[in-house]
Each structure stands twice: as C-alpha cells, then as structure tokens.
Amino acid sequence: MPENEGGRDDRSGVGFSEALDGDFSRLAPVLQVQLQKNGLLYTQALLRDFLALLRTRDLVVLAGDSGSGKTSLVRAAADAIGGVCTVVPVKPNWTGPEDLLGYYNPMERSYQATPFLVALQAAARQPDVPHFICLDEMNLARVEHYFADFLSLLEQRADLPTIQLYTADEERHVVVEQGLFLHVEADARQRAGLGDTATLEDILSDDRANAEIHRLSGLADKESVLMHHARLRRSLATQMRTPTSLTLPANVWIFGAVNMDETTHQLSPKVLDRVHVLRFGNPMLADWDAIEAEIDAAADTLPSDLPSVLIRPDEIGLRQDYPAFDRRDEDVRFLSDISRGHLDPLGVEFGLRAIRQAQGYMAAADAAGLSRHQALDGVIRHKILPKMAFDAARPAGSGRVRRDILVELRGELAKRFEGTDVIMNAGSVAELDRMIRLADGNNGIVNYWLR
Numbered sequence: 001m002p003e004n005e006g007g008r009d010d011r012s013g014v015g016f017s018e019a020l021d022g023d024f025s026r027l028a029p030v031l032q033v034q035l036q037k038n039g040l041l042y043t044q045a046l047l048r049d050f051l052a053l054l055r056t057r058d059l060v061v062l063a064g065d066s067g068s069g070k071t072s073l074v075r076a077a078a079d080a081i082g083g084v085c086t087v088v089p090v091k092p093n094w095t096g097p098e099d100l101l102g103y104y105n106p107m108e109r110s111y112q113a114t115p116f117l118v119a120l121q122a123a124a125r126q127p128d129v130p131h132f133i134c135l136d137e138m139n140l141a142r143v144e145h146y147f148a149d150f151l152s153l154l155e156q157r158a159d160l161p162t163i164q165l166y167t168a169d170e171e172r173h174v175v176v177e178q179g180l181f182l183h184v185e186a187d188a189r190q191r192a193g194l195g196d197t198a199t200l201e202d203i204l205s206d207d208r209a210n211a212e213i214h215r216l217s218g219l220a221d222k223e224s225v226l227m228h229h230a231r232l233r234r235s236l237a238t239q240m241r242t243p244t245s246l247t248l249p250a251n252v253w254i255f256g257a258v259n260m261d262e263t264t265h266q267l268s269p270k271v272l273d274r275v276h277v278l279r280f281g282n283p284m285l286a287d288w289d290a291i292e293a294e295i296d297a298a299a300d301t302l303p304s305d306l307p308s309v310l311i312r313p314d315e316i317g318l319r320q321d322y323p324a325f326d327r328r329d330e331d332v333r334f335l336s337d338i339s340r341g342h343l344d345p346l347g348v349e350f351g352l353r354a355i356r357q358a359q360g361y362m363a364a365a366d367a368a369g370l371s372r373h374q375a376l377d378g379v380i381r382h383k384i385l386p387k388m389a390f391d392a393a394r395p396a397g398s399g400r401v402r403r404d405i406l407v408e409l410r411g412e413l414a415k416r417f418e419g420t421d422v423i424m425n426a427g428s429v430a431e432l433d434r435m436i437r438l439a440d441g442n443n444g445i446v447n448y449w450l451r
C-alpha cells in the first residue's frame with residue numbers, strides 16, 4: 001500500500017524558487033546533504049544523474065544487488081523534496097496488465113483496484129506534490145507481460161496518456177442495476193401504501209411491502225434483499241471511486257528496481273528500448289571517505305539552517321515530446337556513427353527513437369549540472385550497454401569477429417572521453433572493460449548483466 005496516502009497538500013518547508021532560485025543544478029548538493037542525515041551516502045555524480053533522469057519523465061530502471069540502495073534512493077529523494085513515495089512489490093505470478101492496474105469483477109459489479117492504481121489515484125488528488133511509484137523487484141515476473149500496455153502508453157509524450165480500466169458498458173450495467181432496484185423499491189412502497197419517505201428498513205418490516213419487493217426482485221428471503229442492497233451500494237461506491245478511465249497524473253514518476261539472479265527474468269529488448277537503466281554498484285566497494293569529503297564540501301556551500309526544499313512537479317520537469325533528430329549535433333552524429341559502425345554489427349539495436357530519447361536526457365543532464373561529456377557517457381551506460389548480450393566469438397554479418405568490434409567500440413569511447421571530466425574508471429569505458437574481461441572467461445559470452 002502507499003507509504004503516504006493521498007490527501008491535501010500540507011507540506012512544510014521552503015519553496016524551490018525561494019531556496020535555490022529555481023536553479024535545478026543546485027539541487028544535487030542539497031539532496032546529498034539531506035540524504036546523509038538519514039544515513040545514506042551517494043556520490044554527487046549519481047545524484048545528478050538521478051535528477052537528470054527525473055527531468056526526462058521517462059521510466060527509470062534501477063539495477064543492482066539487494067541492499068545497493070535502489071529503493072532507498074527513491075524513498076529518500078521523494079521525502080527530501082516534499083514528495084510521496086509508494087513502493088509496490090511485484091509478485092512472481094503477475095502475468096497481465098490486470099495484475100498491475102486491477103480488473104473489473106462482473107460478479108461483484110465493481111472494480112478490484114491494486115496498490116499501483118491506488119497510488120495513481122492518490123497522486124491525482126495531490127497535483128502539486130511529486131509522487132514516486134517504485135515497482136520493487138520489477139523482474140520477478142516478466143515485465144513485458146504485465147507492463148506492456150503501460151509501456152506503450154508511456155510512449156505518448158505530447159500529452160498525458162489515458163489509462164482505460166474497464167468499458168463504459170460495464171459502467172452502464174451498474175447504473176441500470178441501481179435504477180432497477182430503485183424502481184422495484186418504489187413500486188413495492190406504493191403497492192403497500194407506504195409513503196415516499198419510507199426507508200428500506202420500513203419496507204422490509206412491512207409484511208405486504210416485504211412480500212412485494214421479494215416478488216418483484218425474485219428474491220427468496222429478507223436476508224438476501226439486504227445482501228443484494230449492500231452489494232449494489234458497494235458497486236456504486238466503487239464505481240464512484242474508480243471511473244472507467246484515468247489520465248496519468250502529471251505529478252507521477254515511475255521507477256522499477258531490478259536484481260538479476262536465478263530467481264528473476266531478463267529485461268526484453270522491447271523494455272530496454274523504452275527505459276533508462278541506472279546501475280548501482282556494491283556499496284561495500286565504495287570509497288566512503290571520498291563521498292563524505294564531497295558531502296562536507298557541499299555542506300559548506302549551504303546555509304546551516306536550510307529547511308526542507310519543497311519542489312512542485314513542474315519544477316522538476318515537464319512531460320513533453322522528445323527533441324527532433326538533429327544530425328548536425330556533434331553528440332548525435334557520434335551516436336549515429338557508433339550505431340552504424342559498431343552496434344548494428346554486434347546486433348545491438350539503437351535506432352531513431354533511442355537517439356531522440358538520448359537527446360532528451362542530455363538536455364536534462366545539462367540542467368542537472370552534468371557536463372556534455374558526462375551526459376554522453378550517461379547515454380552509453382543507460383541506453384546502450386544494458387542491451388549487450390551476444391556471443392563475441394561469432395562473426396558479424398561482415399565476417400569480422402564481434403569481440404574485435406567490441407574492443408574497437410571501447411577504443412572509440414576512450415578516445416572520445418580522454419581528457420574530459422568523465423571519470424574513466426567509473427564510466428562506460430570501465431563497464432566495457434569489465435564486460436570484455438568477463439566474456440573472455442565465459443566462453444566469449446558478452447552480457448552486461450553478468451557479474
């Protein structure tokens with residue numbers, strides 16, 4: 001269930017514009033210091049990356065071992081900006097969209113809502129409050145089975161997509177059934193000579209009226225009338241709470257937390273093509289001293305009495321269409337070149353939509369305080385490397401060995417980022433080195449998700 005139920009906005013703190021002059025790039029140090037107060041240590045680079053991904057309004061998959069801080073970051077970040085976090089555990093038996101969004105029960109004449117749907121409804125009641133919804137252990141079930149419809153909806157960028165919950169015919173059935181019962185009740189009241197103000201209890205207590213309502217309704221006893229009436233009231237109440245469709249609230253961000261092991265499923269190419277993957281390392285291998293020094297330096301630049309910074313959803317970023325493909329842009333040309341010269345021969349799809357999505361991320365990264373080179377490195381890590389899973393020993397269509405193409409790609413990235421502010425031992429080049437090393441010890445099998 002939601003960790004914070006929807007309701008009125010009673011947040012306390014200072015507004016984003018007042019505290020930070022509306023400068024999104026100043027948010028990462030504030031967030032880093034706030035999270036430390038909760039015992040959470042994250043590098044500023046990771047937080048800037050996270051904030052840039054928030055700004056894209058895309059689905060973000062947080063990958064890493066259990067305990068690496070994936071859901072903790074979502075919870076703590078929501079709390080730090082005055083938002084709401086809902087963590088929805090995914091079950092292994094989820095097989096369709098009804099497991100995510102619920103379903104209409106024709107026997108009960110009501111909609112059976114899920115925690116995910118309840119979280120969306122709560123967000124709709126608080127339009128000025130950011131709501132983060134995290135699907136925990138997202139890949140315990142096959143994501144493309146239960147999340148496919150929602151993924152398709154999220155591709156709609158020009159306006160907010162509408163989620164169809166059940167048909168208007170099913171809604172009409174409830175209304176018609178309610179109307180018929182009211183008509184039967186009025187007829188039984190009239191035949192028994194009772195006044196218009198007589199209640200259902202009065203009708204059931206009157207022998208003649210009771211007999212009439214049983215006869216007209218086709219019911220056998222007093223208890224069944226009460227049960228029928230209660231069911232009608234429940235179905236009407238549910239219908240009022242859950243309309244036939246729901247527009248995705250503009251203040252909702254959706255995350256998925258995944259852990260790759262023998263109990264989980266791989267993410268399909270369809271899913272990876274539509275998401276950003278943010279990978280978390282083992283926290284036990286982190287340089288805690290360096291992170292704490294970074295936090296101390298950030299704290300020195302902030303007022304000691306800085307209250308909670310409250311952010312409106314629109315201040316994080318607006319949902320809009322991806323930028324138009326711009327082949328004149330140097331980074332777009334670079335991505336296009338490696339797609340043609342390296343990714344396609346390796347069997348890794350990186351097409352027009354992915355490049356436009358990358359352009360959106362790079363613009364968001366600039367606003368979050370990341371450099372152009374750091375943003376490009378982020379695109380490689382989020383959108384390209386997670387798709388890599390192939391046999392490096394097999395030749396490509398051109399006859400070249402795939403391992404050689406992969407090594408060549410590594411060289412192109414190293415040349416691109418050499419002498420820039422990209423941290424080479426923590427970026428895409430280091431990830432490729434890890435993948436090549438693991439492939440050499442695993443019969444040539446390249447897989448981003450292998451450890």
